[in-house]
Amino acid sequence: MSTGWMLPDEVMNYIFTNVSKGSTILEFGSGQGSVNLSMQYNLISVEHNEEWIGLSSGEYIHAEIVENPISTRFGQKGWYDSEKLLNLPSFVDVIIIDGPPGDVGRIGILNHLELLPSFSICIVDDTDREEESLLLEKLMPVLDFKDQIEIMSSSRRGNGKLRKSTVLVRG
């Protein structure tokens, strides 16, 4: 069973069911869940905190958090250092947005969309939260996608709310 920090089991099951073994996954925000993903996929994890680097057998990119204008505008601390993301592959099968953690914020990804590889599926975790719901709202017009799937987790937050993740599938 996943802990509150890991991608929910329901999202893991979605990935294992819908993404072929050996596919490439680019994950923003790493943790224990990365260990499971790296057993079946070519996993690239972007992580700011050394404590969460090296757990999985995948590739890690250590990128510190730096300020950027969009994060600042939304009152968030920053996003990963874009200088560390210049050599990402041109295509990955899946992008998972599950970091940086909530106290840093994730909206800064909007400042660096040109660095992202093209992809088939994008999973935004924690979209039940106001900040990630806003991120999703801003990402949707710029990502050309065909299907949107909401995955509700059976696990609840401290406030009793059900966790939600959103999967955007390109045509």
Ligand SMILES: C[S@@+](CC[C@H](N)C(=O)[O-])C[C@H]1O[C@@H](n2cnc3c(N)ncnc32)[C@H](O)[C@@H]1O
């Ligand atoms: C939501 S977690 C990412 C979890 C990861 N995608 C997984 O499935 O395990 C976001 C950030 O919190 C930190 N983190 C990961 N696992 C943690 C844990 N068990 N406790 C505290 N922080 C954690 C890492 O810096 C990570 O980038």
